[in-house]
Amino acid sequence: MKKTFKMENLDCANCAAKMETAIKKIDGVNDCSISFMTQKISIDAEDDKFDEVLTAAQKAVTKVDRGTLIKK
Amino acid sequence: MAAARPRLSEGRDRIMTRKQKKDIIRISAAGVLFACGYVWSDTSLRLPLFIAAYIIAGYDTIYEAVMGIIHVQFLDENFLMTIASIGAIYCGEYPEAVAVMLFYKVGEFFEHYAVNSSRKSIADLMDIKAEYATKLVDVSDESGSSSQVTVEMTVEPEELVPGDLILIKPGEKVPVDGIIRTGSSSLDTAALTGESMPQDVIVGDEVTSGTINLTGALHVEVTKPFEDSTVAKVLDLVENASSRKAPVEAFITKFARYYTPIVVCLALLLAVIPPLAGFGHFTDWLYRAMIFLVISCPCALVISVPLSLFAGIGSASREGILVKGSNYLEALASVETFAFDKTGTLTHGRFTVSKVVPAAGIEASKLIEIATAAESLSNHPIAKSIVAYGKDYLASAGSVGTPENYEEISGKGISCIYKGNNVYCGNDKLIRDLDLSVPEESEIGSLVHVAIKLSNDEYRYLGHIVVADTPRENSAETISALKALGIENTIMLTGDKREVAEAVGNSLGLSKVYSELLPGDKVDAIEAAMTGRSTTPSYTSTANAGASATSGITANAGVSTASGKKSRGHLAFVGDGINDAPVLARADVGIAMGAFGSDAAIEAADVVIMADDISKLVTVTKIARKTLRICKENVVFALAVKFAIMALGAVGLASMWAAVFADVGVAVIAILNALRAMRIR
Numbered sequence: 001m002k003k004t005f006k007m008e009n010l011d012c013a014n015c016a017a018k019m020e021t022a023i024k025k026i027d028g029v030n031d032c033s034i035s036f037m038t039q040k041i042s043i044d045a046e047d048d049k050f051d052e053v054l055t056a057a058q059k060a061v062t063k064v065d066r067g068t069l070i071k072k
Numbered sequence: 073m074a075a076a077r078p079r080l081s082e083g084r085d086r087i088m089t090r091k092q093k094k095d096i097i098r099i100s101a102a103g104v105l106f107a108c109g110y111v112w113s114d115t116s117l118r119l120p121l122f123i124a125a126y127i128i129a130g131y132d133t134i135y136e137a138v139m140g141i142i143h144v145q146f147l148d149e150n151f152l153m154t155i156a157s158i159g160a161i162y163c164g165e166y167p168e169a170v171a172v173m174l175f176y177k178v179g180e181f182f183e184h185y186a187v188n189s190s191r192k193s194i195a196d197l198m199d200i201k202a203e204y205a206t207k208l209v210d211v212s213d214e215s216g217s218s219s220q221v222t223v224e225m226t227v228e229p230e231e232l233v234p235g236d237l238i239l240i241k242p243g244e245k246v247p248v249d250g251i252i253r254t255g256s257s258s259l260d261t262a263a264l265t266g267e268s269m270p271q272d273v274i275v276g277d278e279v280t281s282g283t284i285n286l287t288g289a290l291h292v293e294v295t296k297p298f299e300d301s302t303v304a305k306v307l308d309l310v311e312n313a314s315s316r317k318a319p320v321e322a323f324i325t326k327f328a329r330y331y332t333p334i335v336v337c338l339a340l341l342l343a344v345i346p347p348l349a350g351f352g353h354f355t356d357w358l359y360r361a362m363i364f365l366v367i368s369c370p371c372a373l374v375i376s377v378p379l380s381l382f383a384g385i386g387s388a389s390r391e392g393i394l395v396k397g398s399n400y401l402e403a404l405a406s407v408e409t410f411a412f413d414k415t416g417t418l419t420h421g422r423f424t425v426s427k428v429v430p431a432a433g434i435e436a437s438k439l440i441e442i443a444t445a446a447e448s449l450s451n452h453p454i455a456k457s458i459v460a461y462g463k464d465y466l467a468s469a470g471s472v473g474t475p476e477n478y479e480e481i482s483g484k485g486i487s488c489i490y491k492g493n494n495v496y497c498g499n500d501k502l503i504r505d506l507d508l509s510v511p512e513e514s515e516i517g518s519l520v521h522v523a524i525k526l527s528n529d530e531y532r533y534l535g536h537i538v539v540a541d542t543p544r545e546n547s548a549e550t551i552s553a554l555k556a557l558g559i560e561n562t563i564m565l566t567g568d569k570r571e572v573a574e575a576v577g578n579s580l581g582l583s584k585v586y587s588e589l590l591p592g593d594k595v596d597a598i599e600a601a602m603t604g605r606s607t608t609p610s611y612t613s614t615a616n617a618g619a620s621a622t623s624g625i626t627a628n629a630g631v632s633t634a635s636g637k638k639s640r641g642h643l644a645f646v647g648d649g650i651n652d653a654p655v656l657a658r659a660d661v662g663i664a665m666g667a668f669g670s671d672a673a674i675e676a677a678d679v680v681i682m683a684d685d686i687s688k689l690v691t692v693t694k695i696a697r698k699t700l701r702i703c704k705e706n707v708v709f710a711l712a713v714k715f716a717i718m719a720l721g722a723v724g725l726a727s728m729w730a731a732v733f734a735d736v737g738v739a740v741i742a743i744l745n746a747l748r749a750m751r752i753r
Contacts, residue, residue, distance in 0.1 A: 004312070004315075011180075011184060012149070012183075012371060012374075012375075013371060013374040013375040013378060013379075014149070014325075014328055014369075014370055014371050014374040014375075015148075017325035017328060017329070017374060018329075020325075021329070033315045033316075033317065034315075035312075035314040035315045035378075036187075036314075036375070036378050037187070037190075037191065037314045037378050037379065037382040038191075038311050038312075038314050038315070038382075040311070040312070040315065042312075042315055062143075063143050063144075063145060064145060064148070066136075066139060066143075
């Protein structure tokens with residue numbers, strides 16, 4: 001399942017790249033792409049794990065930049 | 073109506089956020105204090121001024137750095153800048169320490185500003201969504217009588233469902249796709265197609281969302297809900313374009329991942345090893361190491377590449393060309409082969425009479441009258457083109473009668489009785505059956521011969537009409553413009569007969585023609601062209617063996633097969649996007665042309681040219697190339713400056729100021745350069 005979310009306060013392009021790398025490593029994630037220009041994140045993850053993945057993704061995002069939020 | 077604005081610009085209406093305004097105040101205050109520190113540099117005020125400037129400019133950076141350490145995120149920019157400035161303070165270089173913090177903040181501010189304003193201008197470009205819709209609702213009259221009155225209700229476009237009736241007044245945007253029930257008008261499609269010519273519409277015509285109603289009020293029946301309407305699809309496509317990343321983008325983020333740690337390691341080594349080895353003072357080397365730290369931020373690079381690509385995609389959108397991903401823009405920049413579908417792409421896709429050749433002693437008008445009458449009952453596209461032409465031609469000369477005993481002769485033509493004569497109208501085979509000779513005809517197209525019966529076994533040949541699918545006016549021009557851009561391989565794919573295909577290929581200046589292809593053969597032909605580019609391109613129809621040895625011929629033999637050189641350029645296929653989806657998918661870049669109003673084409677292609685205008689291919693190729701050139705300029709420029717200053721810094725020839733320039737200055741220049749991609753025409 002692939003879902004796209006808006007991101008808030010994504011201020012630096014390099015951070016976006018770091019977040020993307022970190023999220024790709026989360027268990028259950030098939031693919032992830034963060035568009036810095038449109039402030040959007042799309043996560044492709046296994047259906048039954050999607051909620052956990054999303055929580056873990058937010059954690060990974062916070063770790064890179066505390067102000068950045070994935071808007072559900 | 074804030075909620076109904078295009079999603080792209082949601083919440084970003086103000087270029088300056090409150091945070092940015094605050095940043096300006098901070099930067100100015102710190103700048104003034106910093107300048108004062110310089111002016112009074114020999115007084116005791118110097119140090120307090122610098123400290124104040126440092127704190128004002130850098131308090132949040134330091135705070136974030138500390139938080140970064142707590143979260144085990146080293147090598148984050150805040151951390152690096154904090155360490156660099158503390159190092160400078162340790163070395164006693166107070167102005168430099170303040171400069172690092174102050175200009176870091178300036179660079180950050182500028183980045184945000186540039187990114188936000190480009191987001192906003194691209195959002196404005198795609199401002200095609202109607203903010204509201206006027207729904208017409210029938211309600212019972214309040215007076216209790218059974219008559220109904222229609223009231224206008226303002227609703228969000230998302231609330232409309234198929235079957236609803238809406239009112240679109242002049243000047244308003246069409247909110248969803250629908251069909252006109254009452255009224256006529258002209259529509260401005262420029263925002264979607266880049267075409268400035270308005271489209272005239274009448275009752276029964278479809279209206280496409282995102283266009284602007286110019287002249288008359290329209291009552292439109294909704295045919296698609298908002299999310300399935302063109303406007304939603306186009307917006308969705310543009311918004312998601314940047315999530316398909318170009319290789320250059322992937323390269324740069326990967327590069328950044330290694331760049332920072334390596335530079336930081338070098339800085340560490342520089343600070344520790346030379347002093348231990350007994351070369352000079354520790355503070356000297358520490359100062360040099362701090363130069364490395366300031367340069368270690370890759371942000372200029374990482375930001376400028378996606379920004380350029382995004383701006384390039386925005387430029388293309390303004391021209392009515394939707395590029396579905398940065399990757400396609402990059403591929404397009406290195407396209408070396410353009411393959412075209414013939415019918416509907418290089419040609420108009422409809423038959424027209426191109427020549428009328430009466431036999432000796434026969435008047436042209438007579439020939440046209442008989443042909444028009446004979447063909448008037450046929451549904452064949454060629455027949456229709458003759459009828460349309462004939463009616464137009466004979467408009468002043470009186471009407472055309474109806475034929476009797478109309479009969480179709482399968483695969484040959486028709487026969488009928490018109491004004492007492494037995495008329496035969498059809499192809500070469502029909503004429504030969506009548507024992508008449510077929511005249512030579514140099515004009516390319518399908519020939520329709522006309523003959524009448526004189527007596528039992530005697531027929532008279534009246535002449536023929538040439539019907540052809542004529543090339544678009546600007547096809548040849550486009551091909552030569554592409555050649556001028558260095559695209560040598562231009563291929564035409566068609567199911568047409570060899571002679572027709574070759575003639576069209578020659579007249580347009582194409583370098584190669586694949587003819588007599590069955591629909592499935594086109595994919596094979598594309599594959600042959602794609603693999604052929606690394607071997608000798610000598611495609612002899614294996615795909616279409618059954619047809620004849622005539623398929624897969626070379627039109628301009630000298631140009632095409634001569635080049636056996638290796639190249640890694642991409643292949644772009646251009647079609648109408650309706651019945652060539654597999655070919656579009658197989659090509660490196662699938663381009664659908666004239667996709668306005670066709671969802672299937674928008675879905676199938678990688679690049680969508682909304683207008684039915686082949687010259688847009690040149691536009692989009694230019695945009696792609698220029699965008700990629702800007703990306704490369706930025707990468708080379710940023711790296712060159714950074715490496716140069718690191719090299720100079722390591723041997724003690726560059727100051728911290730140079731490092732600040734290498735970081736912030738380069739970022740600003742790279743961003744300004746990236747924004748140029750927004751103005752490509």
